[in-house]
Amino acid sequence: MRVVGAIVGLLSTVLLVSFGIRSVHPISAEAQQPSLLERVLTDPRLWAEDAFAVFGTLAAWRAAGETHILLYPDRVVSGSKSDKLDAARQRLAQLAPSMQRPVAPLRPPFAAAYASAVTARAPGIRPDVQRLAEDESYRAVWTRPDAQFLRRGVTTRSVIDAYGKPERTTTEVVHGQGERRPAVLTLHHYANGAVVFVESDLAPTPGVVDRVVLDVSVATALIFATTP
C-alpha cells in the first residue's frame, strides 16, 4: 500500500513538474513576441493597403500552387513563369478565380492589420498577363493604374535599420535572350529566405528596394488561422 502510495505520489509530482514547466517555459517570451516575418508582413512603412489586400488572399495563391510572389510598388507578379503567352494565360485562368474566393480566417495580428484592406479587397485590381522585360518570361500580374503594393522609395538601408542585417546577401544575374544589359539583382534574405528584399541595378536609384519576393507557403502558414 505504501509502495502504491509512493508511486502515485511520484507520478503526481512528475506530472505537476512537467505541466508546470510547460506552462511557464515557451509561451511567455516567444509567443508574445511577433516573429520577424510577422513584423515585416504587418509593417505599414513597407506596404500600402493594396499589399495587405494581397496578403489576405495568399491562401488562395497557395491553393493555386503558387510558391512565390513578387511585390513591386505598382504590381504583384506570380513567381511561376512561362516562355509562351498561351501557357501564362492558362496559368492566369487557374489563379484568377482563386482570388475571388472568400478570404480565409486570419490570425489576430493580421486580422487587425489587414482589416480595412481585406474588406475593400483591393478595388479595381485586375489580373493580366505581362511579359517581364528582365527575363522575357510571361507572368500573371495583378495591378491597376494607381495601385501601390510595396511603398515607393523603401531603401535597403531602412530595411536594415528596421530588421537588422540580412541573414545572407546574394547576387543574381538575369539574362534575356538578347544582347542587352542583364539585370543584376542583389537579394537580401530574411526569415530563412521567406522574405527577400531585392535591389536591381536597373532601378533609377541605387539602394532602393525594387521588389520583395515572398514565400507563399511560409507566409500563408503564418497569416491564416486555418489554411486550405
Added chain:
Amino acid sequence: MRLGWLLASRARLACLLLLGLLATTGCGGLFIKDIATDALDPNNLADTEPSIAVNPLNRREIAIVTFSENWSAAAGAPVWKSSDRGRTWRKVFQVTQPGAAAGPGDQKLDFDAEGRLHVAELDFAVSDYVLRQTAVPDGLLAVGAAYGNDQPHLTVDGYASSPFKGRLYSPFLDFTVANPRSTVCWSTDRGVTVNCVGVGNKATFPNRTTRIAVAPSGKVYIVYKIREGLVAGTPFEDVHFTVQRSDDGGLTWTGLGPTGVSLHGAPQVQTFFTTAFGNPAKGKVARARSSDAWIATDPTNGEVYVAYVQRDSSGFGQIYLARSSDDGATWTSTRVTDGTHHSAYPEVAVTKRGVVGVLYVDYDDTGLVTIFRHRFARSFNRGLTWSDRILQNMNPGPLANAASGFLWGDYEGLTAARNTFYGVFTGASDGRSTPQLDPIFFRQKSCRWWSLSCWFESE
C-alpha cells in the same frame, strides 16, 4: 684614332640624348588608372561594359560611358570625362532620359570631326536613341529619333577624305524578326532622323555581335556572326564571321556582294556562346555571347582589321586578327594569342602609322581560383607578330559588386588617336575603400622603335 674616338663619342652622346628625350616624353609607357573614386562612385556601382572615345580636335579630352548611375526624369546618366589625357576624371550627368523608359542599356560613344560628342543609348524598353552634344561640351545631350533594337553601337565618319564626312552610323541587332538580323541606321543630321537598313544575312540563321568601322574612303564595314548552331556539351557555337560593306553612306550594303564575305572562307569556326566564361568550379564567371568580334580600319591607308574568336587546334577559344588590304574582298588571319588559355572579348584599333592594338580577356584556372586577365597585344607589323602584356590580373571573387554571369559586360573600349591607344576595361579597383569593379583607363603611345617622327609627334 682621336677622330674615331670623337665620332664615337658624339654618336654615343646623340644616342643618350635621344634615349633621354624618349624617356622624358614618356614614349611607349603604359599609363593605367582607376578612374572611379569614392567621391565619384559613392554607391559602388559596377561600371560594366565600358566604351571610350577621344576628341579628335583636342586629344586631351576623353569620354567614357559605363553602366553607372541610371537616368531618370530628374537626372541624366553620366559620361566619365577627362580633360588631361586621363589623369583626372569627373562625371558629367548629361545623358538625358530619351524616352519614357528607364536606362541606359547598351551604349557606345564617339566624337565627330568637330569634336562633338554622340552617344548611342538603348533604353529598357529596347528602343535606341542617338544623343548629341549641341552646346557646351558638358551640357545635357539632345535626344534624336527613336530607332532600332538590341545592342546599338555608333561611329561617326570623321574623315576629310570621305564623301560622307559627318554621317553617323549605328548598327544594332534586330530581334523583332524571326532570325535576329544585323541592321544599320545612318543619319546625316547627327541622329535627329535615322534611316535603317537590314544588312546581315539571316536567310537561314540568326545574326549577332554587330560592330562597325568607317574607312578614310567613306566605305563602311560591319562584322557580325551568323549563328549556325550550338556545339553540344561545350561553351561554343558554330558561326561564320561575316563582313559586309557599304559604298554609298549606308544606303546599301552590297559592296562585298549581297551576303558579304566570310573572314575564314567556307568552313565554320567555333566561338563562345556561354554565360559561364571561366571556371564555375573556381569562382565567378562571365557572359560571352556577343563578345567575339570587333572591326577597325587603318586611318591612313584604309586597310581593314577584324579581331575575332576562334577555337582552334589548341582546344582553346583564341583571338585571331584578320586583315584585308583590298577593301574587305579577301582576308588573311593570324593568331594573336598563344594557344594556352581561353580568350575572348576582343577589341581592335589601329594608329595612324598602322600599329594594331587588341584588347582582350583570358583566364587562368590552374590555381585555386580563376584569375581573369585583361591583356593588351600590339603588332607593329600588321598582325604578323605580337607583343602582349597583362594590364591587370583579377580574381572577382572578393569584389562585392562583381556579379557572376556578367563581370565586365559584352564588350569593352579601345580606340586610337594619332599614335596612341586609349582603352578602358572593367577591372578590380585601385585605392577604393571597398574593393570592387571599376572602370580602368589606360593609354599607350605606340611607335615602331625606329620611327622618330612618330616618337616626336605630339599626341
